[in-house]
Amino acid sequence: MRGEVFMRSPVLKKINEEARRTGNKVFANPRNAAAGSLRQLDPRITAKRPLTFFCYGWGVLEGGELPGTHLGRLQQFKEWGLPVSDRVKLCDSPDEVLAYYHKVEEDRPTLGFDIDGVVIKVNSLALQEQLGFVARAPRWAVAFKFPAQEQMTFVRDVEFQVGRTGAITPVARLEPVQVAGVLVSNATLHNADEIERLGLRIGDKVVIRRAGDVIPQVVNVVLSERPNDTQEVVFPTHCPVCNSDVERVEGEAVARCTGGLICGAQRKEALKHFVSRRALDVDGMGDKIIDQLVEKEYVHTPADLFTLTAGKLTGLDRMGA
Template sequence: MQRNDALSRIEALTKELNDHNYKYYVLAQPSISDFDFDQKLAELAALEKDYPEFLDPDSPTQKVGGDITKQFKTVRHKWPMLSLSNTYSEKELKDFDERIRKVLGDDFEYVCELKFDGLSISLTYEQGVLTRGVTRGDGTQGDEVTSNIKTIKSVPNKIKSGHFPDLFEIRGEVFMHRAAFERLNKERLENDEIPYANPRNFAAGTIKLQDSSEVAKRPLDCFLYFLYMDNRDRLFKTHWESLEAVKSWGFHVSEHTKLCRTIDEVLQFISYWDDARHKLSYDIDGIVIKVNSYAQQHELGFTAKSPRWAIAYKYKAEEVETILKSVSYQVGRTGAVTPVANLEPVQLSGTTVKRATLHNANEITRLDLHELDTVMVEKGGEIIPKIIGVNKDKRVPDTKQIAYPTHCPVCNTVLIRKEGEAVHYCPNELGCPPQIVGKIQHFISRKAMDIEGMGNETVEVLYKKGLLKQISDLYQLHHHKEELEQIERFGEKSINNMLLGIQKSKERPFQKVLFGLGIRYVGETIAKKLANSFKNIDNLIQASVEEIAAVDEIGERIAQSVKEYFSNTLHLHQVEILKGENLQFAIIEEEFQLNSNKLADKSFVISGVFEHYSREDLGKIIVQNGGKLLSGISAKLNYLVAGENMGPSKLAKAQKFNIPIISEVELIKMIQ
């Protein structure tokens, strides 16, 4: 391929894949298949390798993260990130306008912007390159989260065009679209993880993850809305001008911004979005009003806490009253029993609400719920409506208090509740239908075994027909082809596709199989960490709670759950059957070229953040020179390679066993 052809193809692929990335991750609206996307991504990566001079910092091949941050560095803001004064009242908004007019007269404009319900962020660009991303923090200083910000699809890592200054800061809001939030929260519930209350909490939690490669998998978006730089007023006279400029530089600026001459125009804008906000794909909780002219902003100045030239009008969270018809109980794949309120249908935030979450038994007790109660339901920033209170003045006399069940609503087994936990569980995992079906559905899911040609409905049908009672039965279905052909809507082609998908699933790597087993609290990320640390299923089965808990970011609760799972003989029997079906129960180690034997017979644990090498690189260096990497600290360990911000528990263990603690520099000296 000619260089010009290669450049054209790289540019075309980059644009196409960035569009697909945004639709898939951010909007949760994929427009091509995963296979087609992966093929195009592989083509782009190959071209970038052959023509490195054309590698774009904003290429989709570069937005994958990878840096580990054990502790975020605190950075002082050059320009403080002050909070805005806010109001829920039109009268107070008119009072704000009067105060402005007393200082400026009548010759000024307002810029009205949507108030995004997300996490405030400040981005610094030098020579057009993103060099720092910092959270708001306390307004004076915040946490540096640059590695995480660089993974956001809508944030340019490098500005490609425009007359931009050498150094500037741009402020904005990191947020998550509702559709993406619902998809991810559903996955958390399926993995028996606590769901996030709203998209804002999910976005804020994601930005503070320590592994940027995990941040890259989560669908964050970012609107930018305010520019800071030295001598800004020489370049731009107004806030509106600067918004138009940063938009032309390639920044994601909301199109729902308006220039207003009077407070009446501002109030019309507020009124319009009070209703129209429910049609947006993301949450807003109000409108921000700013004086447009920079010179007039300077004249108005600041109070100790906020600028005098801006204010936020906040919408009240919507709530309605309706009748509680009944409470039903859903049993998840791990046996967790979740109460759901069934309501008299009512309109709320533009949708008809028939159900609301009640979380657990504690919440039912707190609300003091009775049959046929009139309840207050709120959506606000929440995706799932929730009951926030009871109107006891409207309580029907002599109605019974809602009592949380003592037995499983499906199989009638006595429920258990572990000390310190709010959730009740049905322990009958091998005889409770929703648990059996849920476990198999989880096992075949895309992020686990990814069995093509098989969906959740298929699992339910095969369970009812008696063909599926446990995960391992999937690998016996090829013996039941005649029975499959007798099932309605099961044609020969669909059966063959399903059986082929089951056969192909045997190629899925160990971490996916481990995730597919459905161990409580073991999500996709934890499964990967366990697989990488213990290398195979036998090591994991034999590991103690202490050894499992010693793996980075895996605490006592997860370790205890893993140990309990593999202490169950029925689970061990399942693993043995699946081993016999040739599923992958060990990671395929990367082929290392042995550079020397200088570290032979020596074992190492790596902990902390390092200046010159990533932890992965240090691990490769150790293995390439004959050393052995261990996941946890014990008396048999030879060396602890320690970086900054190493966990105190590891340090204490190393000191207890008198294990030599060395730096990355000392490790390199050992092989030189």
């Protein structure tokens, strides 16, 4: 059977509350939470997370009499006890399809889980087979996406974050605003070229959108409502964390701190990557623990993690007896 695994919004809220309590990384959205849960190397962790599955299709079905329509088979699956969305509807005309699309869009905030559109399919399986596929998708189905939700707010400041590779990313600090049911207070500005393209200044009124209903981004500046006291965004020439020189290689959009592991920010991000599930997968070594280890200067390189004593670890917040 084919379908989609997802996480309901109340479940995500509980998981993130527990992550904050234990000093672990929170999930940005239900989509990341569901994907991260399925990719766990330890199936016991996945089993503890309440995931939901909706069946919407099938691979190969052989034997027995089966309905000749897509809806008929979904109803058959439901009779077999498989989970099928109760939002599946048969429409008889394009107008009815459009009306149902708008109905789901209207009901979207109360569903209890995130969706970004409606999939419209040809009901007749014989016609589906006749229509066939293009390279990566069927000709008999189309995803009718909802428009991204947008809101206006003000840029209160622009800060510069330093990543694991030294990349310096400008981040807009916003007057908090609700966008698609999520309180947004930050939005990435990517790089100096993007700031120049937008013509953005600190204090500007801007339009915010959650791209793919997930990542907050600044769409444009409302120039007609620009306040008189806006300030230019000045890209740093020295790292805001370690004061090392910032370099931008010709032809690249990203500026980088040249400090390497001397830079506290790069050190933290490198260590977080080192202990992450994709690397050593060190259980219990969350972001908050790494932050403390670097700030207390217990760890300067990944090798230092292997020489930590129990005394140092138990002195950290969330690690004591």
